[in-house]
Amino acid sequence: THLIDKIGVDKFVIHGESIGGMAASGAARKLSSRKDVDANMMPISYPTLLLCDRTFCNLTAVAQRLVGNWTGSIIPLITPSWNTDVAGDFAYAKCKKVIAQDAADAIIHDSASLKKGISTAKEITKGLTKGVGQVDETPILHRMTDYEDVGVLESKIISSHHLMKMRAPVWPADKHFEVNEAFHFAACVRRIGKVSTNIRKKKLFNSTRDMSYDEEEGIEITAIFSRDKDDDDLNEDDGGSVDAIIKIWESLARCDGLTGMPLGAAIKEGQDCVVDWLSNLVTLGCQTVAISAENRLRRENNGAGYATFNDVVVEGRDFDFFYPEFENENSASLPPLPLPKVIEDLKHRASDKEGTNEVQHELEYCIKMLKYLMDRITSEPTVVKSLQTAHFQDKFDGFSTGRFLNLSCGHNSQYSVEEKFKLTSILAEALESDNSIA
Numbered sequence: 455t456h457l458i459d460k461i462g463v464d465k466f467v468i469h470g471e472s473i474g475g476m477a478a479s480g481a482a483r484k485l486s487s488r489k490d491v492d493a494n495m496m497p498i499s500y501p502t503l504l505l506c507d508r509t510f511c512n513l514t515a516v517a518q519r520l521v522g523n524w525t526g527s528i529i530p531l532i533t534p535s536w537n538t539d540v541a542g543d544f545a546y547a548k549c550k551k552v553i554a555q556d557a558a559d560a561i562i563h564d565s566a567s568l569k570k571g572i573s574t575a576k577e578i579t580k581g582l583t584k585g586v587g588q589v590d591e592t593p594i595l596h597r598m599t600d601y602e603d604v605g606v607l608e609s610k611i612i613s614s615h616h617l618m619k620m621r622a623p624v625w626p627a628d629k630h631f632e633v634n635e636a637f638h639f640a641a642c643v644r645r646i647g648k649v650s651t652n653i654r655k656k657k658l659f660n661s662t663r664d665m666s667y668d669e670e671e672g673i674e675i676t677a678i679f680s681r682d683k684d685d686d687d688l689n690e691d692d693g694g695s696v697d698a699i700i701k702i703w704e705s706l707a708r709c710d711g712l713t714g715m716p717l718g719a720a721i722k723e724g725q726d727c728v729v730d731w732l733s734n735l736v737t738l739g740c741q742t743v744a745i746s747a748e749n750r751l752r753r754e755n756n757g758a759g760y761a762t763f764n765d766v767v768v769e770g771r772d773f774d775f776f777y778p779e780f781e782n783e784n785s786a787s788l789p790p791l792p793l794p795k796v797i798e799d800l801k802h803r804a805s806d807k808e809g810t811n812e813v814q815h816e817l818e819y820c821i822k823m824l825k826y827l828m829d830r831i832t833s834e835p836t837v838v839k840s841l842q843t844a845h846f847q848d849k850f851d852g853f854s855t856g857r858f859l860n861l862s863c864g865h866n867s868q869y870s871v872e873e874k875f876k877l878t879s880i881l882a883e884a885l886e887s888d889n890s891i892a
Contacts, residue, residue: 475509511571515587712739
């Protein structure tokens with residue numbers, strides 16, 4: 455307030471990194487609630503831009519993921535007067551804003567990040583941010599199928615009521631997915647992963663049973679993302695069910711979530727993290743694809759651009775991103791696979807009914823869910839809305855997600871050269887326009 459009223463600063467950015475995001479979002483929300491006008495008596499909003507950089511959705515969520523679930527009841531007791539609802543302050547601040555997040559952040563878990571809080575509130579909780587990010591317990595049905603080590607439709611406790619609810623969403627009939635649909639997708643992904651892992655272990659054991667090895671050390675199973683070529687013989691497709699299911703899991707696990715985390719990394723963290731993966735993809739990942747399509751269109755038009763956002767049509771190639779951290783030949787991991795490529799691979803494998811019989815329902819459900827995601831984020835309404843948000847032209851209806859900036863620099867490291875360039879462009883675009891939002 456002093457900067458605005460006493461010094462006369464008319465454009466400024468509030469930047470909060472890590473726990474600083476809590477103060478930054480709170481200050482921005484309070485400042486943006488002022489009734490300010492410019493020299494022409496047009497309403498304006500302060501700050502010019504809010505940048506929340508690698509921060510969390512609320513303090514309880516980050517403590518649970520970093521320390522343990524027990525902190526969920528402790529944090530509110532030791533911070534009774536603190537407002538740590540960063541997601542709420544960010545979403546309801548009436549100014550231009552940016553979320554910068556690294557999905558592999560070692561301090562702030564992806565499912566405790568501001569990105570997750572905004573996505574969940576937008577997609578699932580109808581704008582409510584209180585409590586988002588805190589650990590969600592997997593439904594008992596899916597915990598039992600995991601415990602019994604059976605398919606997701608084969609548990610002893612499953613009922614006809616559960617079967618009726620196990621349908622995948624369809625676009626455009628379903629504008630949002632339901633939580634039970636998301637958890638069912640997560641259970642299907644986990645089941646395919648478990649079956650594939652068990653098959654892989656058996657194949658590796660059979661290939662080494664005539665060799666001597668130290669039994670105390672056991673057999674190391676090559677990670678799905680590894681570039682290690684020592685187990686290529688396990689991946690050669692001989693047309694059998696063994697190889698078909700392994701190939702299905704390889705595609706699923708590497709499916710790009712468009713906000714920094716492949717699907718396999720999400721399911722490794724828990725089924726609730728897959729629900730977050732879905733929310734992030736449809737809420738913020740759609741911006742990544744829309745911007746990619748926009749940049750492609752500009753290149754094709756020799757920089758001439760386009761008339762309106764409605765002219766931007768997403769194509770399959772707009773999902774294919776370059777990830778420097780994976781593309782380096784010294785990297786131990788393989789890069790994520792584009793969503794259209796994963797859907798194509800899974801559909802091809804699904805045609806082999808005999809080879810995929812053990813995971814037939816799980817595979818079919820995954821294809822339907824991924825197709826829903828694809829149809830939704832490539833639809834004209836989603837693309838237009840994504841570009842409006844990315845260019846700070848979205849209408850504030852009481853809740854806004856802000857521009858998303860995907861990072862890969864960790865929690866405390868400096869931005870990469872490419873990330874600095876992207877941030878500079880975003881800052882320039884925000885500061886060149888006036889202080890209002892549509």
